[in-house]
Amino acid sequence: MDLLFDDCGLIVNEESETNTHHLITGLGLELTQRFLMNPRASRALLTGLVLFLSAMAASGQELTPRAYWPAPKGTQILILGYNYSTGDVVTDPSLPVIGVDSKIHLGLVGYLRTVNLFGRTANFLVELPYSGGETKGLLAGDDANREFSGIADMTVTVWVNLIGAPSMNVEEFQELRQNPHQILGGSLRLVIPTGDYDPQKLINVGANRWAIKGELGYMIPLRKKWLLEFDLGLWLIGDNDDFFGGVTRKQDPIVSAQAHLVKRIRPGFWGALDFNYYLGGRSTVGTELRADLQRNSRLGGTLAFPFRKRNLVKVSYSTGVVTESGGDYDMLLLSYSRVLK
Numbered sequence: 001m002d003l004l005f006d007d008c009g010l011i012v013n014e015e016s017e018t019n020t021h022h023l024i025t026g027l028g029l030e031l032t033q034r035f036l037m038n039p040r041a042s043r044a045l046l047t048g049l050v051l052f053l054s055a056m057a058a059s060g061q062e063l064t065p066r067a068y069w070p071a072p073k074g075t076q077i078l079i080l081g082y083n084y085s086t087g088d089v090v091t092d093p094s095l096p097v098i099g100v101d102s103k104i105h106l107g108l109v110g111y112l113r114t115v116n117l118f119g120r121t122a123n124f125l126v127e128l129p130y131s132g133g134e135t136k137g138l139l140a141g142d143d144a145n146r147e148f149s150g151i152a153d154m155t156v157t158v159w160v161n162l163i164g165a166p167s168m169n170v171e172e173f174q175e176l177r178q179n180p181h182q183i184l185g186g187s188l189r190l191v192i193p194t195g196d197y198d199p200q201k202l203i204n205v206g207a208n209r210w211a212i213k214g215e216l217g218y219m220i221p222l223r224k225k226w227l228l229e230f231d232l233g234l235w236l237i238g239d240n241d242d243f244f245g246g247v248t249r250k251q252d253p254i255v256s257a258q259a260h261l262v263k264r265i266r267p268g269f270w271g272a273l274d275f276n277y278y279l280g281g282r283s284t285v286g287t288e289l290r291a292d293l294q295r296n297s298r299l300g301g302t303l304a305f306p307f308r309k310r311n312l313v314k315v316s317y318s319t320g321v322v323t324e325s326g327g328d329y330d331m332l333l334l335s336y337s338r339v340l341k
């Protein structure tokens with residue numbers, strides 16, 4: 001009898017392929033009893049939630065399925081990620097560079113922990129990224145080519161389940177899996193300006209400004225193998241008081257929306273069709289109001305699969321489908337998650 005991640009990232013004991021129909025409705029009494037005999041393994045959950053969020057933090061471009069699925073308190077997960085983006089993309093989408101052709105690599109180390117926050121399930125995630133690549137474009141008609149590498153801005157995210165998922169131990173979580181219901185969650189994501197930044201250069205790894213995003217997420221179980229998710233968020237972006245040329249750069253808030261249709265493929269594997277739309281982010285450089293309003297959307301897909309009991313690999317790909325200002329690029333994401341506890 002093998003221990004496997006199920007569709008929610010949870011390790012369970014699977015006896016045979018006859019259990020494949022248990023996605024949302026639970027694992028069944030016999031499977032539950034076997035599962036509860038191994039509480040340490042049962043804490044390996046929510047790796048499907050563990051997200052690799054790119055260094056373009058305050059841009060509204062995230063595609064993050066399974067963000068609000070709960071976990072038993074005490075769960076700890078280590079994340080390693082890699083992101084490759086190519087096309088009309090820069091480390092900061094509000095930069096006044098046109099005709100962009102970039103190839104950007106980003107690596108990330110993250111740590112997630114599930115805790116009891118005033119009686120609700122809460123997940124804390126810290127991410128430390130490192131980015132490098134090459135950007136070619138035009139600034140005021142002149143070439144603005146730049147090769148760069150360095151530490152990118154650190155991010156801290158907290159998710160709290162507001163309705164439908166109180167703080168749970170393993171047994172209580174298993175009961176939720178057997179009797180699923182709709183879940184409403186909220187999150188705050190803080191981008192801390194710890195990345196490398198040189199005001200004498202237009203294109204940098206760090207953004208030299210704070211940013212915070214608030215979001216609400218709603219999860220709806222459909223059929224046994226289907227789940228629908230909706231997320232609505234708002235980015236508030238601080239000023240860069242030491243922008244290129246010695247001026248201040250400001251950026252308007254960005255409204256973002258996501259939709260995810262999630263399906264279980266077979267035990268331990270899940271896939272998602274992902275879509276987002278984001279609006280806003282027009283910038284002011286000095287006294288000049290720039291024509292860089294973002295009104296873009298992306299379409300992508302995600303596939304997650306487990307191996308060797310406590311490990312999960314996630315692969316996702318997305319591309320721009322509406323690109324009024326930047327955003328016309330392709331992105332490949334690979335992440336590895338290891339359950340520590």
